[in-house]
Amino acid sequence: MELMNGVFRPYADSFVIFFIDDILVYSRTEGDHVRHLRIVLQRFREEKLYIKFSKCEFWLNSVAFLGHVVSNEGIRVDPAKIVAVRGWMRPISPTKILSSMGLVGYYRRFVQSLSTIAAPLTRLTRQGVDFRESDGMIAFIEARLSLVKQIRSEAGFVCPRRAS
Numbered sequence: 001m002e003l004m005n006g007v008f009r010p011y012a013d014s015f016v017i018f019f020i021d022d023i024l025v026y027s028r029t030e031g032d033h034v035r036h037l038r039i040v041l042q043r044f045r046e047e048k049l050y051i052k053f054s055k056c057e058f059w060l061n062s063v064a065f066l067g068h069v070v071s072n073e074g075i076r077v078d079p080a081k082i083v084a085v086r087g088w089m090r091p092i093s094p095t096k097i098l099s100s101m102g103l104v105g106y107y108r109r110f111v112q113s114l115s116t117i118a119a120p121l122t123r124l125t126r127q128g129v130d131f132r133e134s135d136g137m138i139a140f141i142e143a144r145l146s147l148v149k150q151i152r153s154e155a156g157f158v159c160p161r162r163a164s
Contacts, residue, residue: 007047024065077110086148094125117143
């Protein structure tokens with residue numbers, strides 16, 4: 001990450017996003033995109049860094065990147081993550097709840113009133129709480145359904161591209 005940060009710092013959040021060894025190059029126009037790709041590929045050459053062509057994808061209208069789907073319309077939660085939330089099993093320990101809430105927390109900007117929805121789940125992580133308690137389990141199921149619904153419908157694209 002530090003290496004990529006040094007190599008692409010001047011372009012970070014202008015037209016390049018990177019995380020460890022994943023790079024996303026984005027542009028407003030086709031001409032800009034050609035220029036941006038040339039800059040990125042030239043930086044790789046200058047720094048003697050190699051990319052595996054079979055792992056590269058070019059000229060995509062949308063791309064899955066770090067758990068999101070990025071397109072010219074904005075950023076959306078990756079549908080595979082929605083499937084993961086929908087498939088949550090009933091928690092059997094505070095650790096399982098915290099694990100589930102970690103994924104939800106990653107997508108917090110897509111879920112309105114997340115702290116309110118998650119409050120019953122947070123209470124289940126307290127020491128001495130009986131997981132067989134029906135109120136807690138009902139809260140878990142309601143929270144899961146609410147999260148899936150909000151991530152799928154209300155959130156939509158919440159990170160629109162910048163206007164010219």
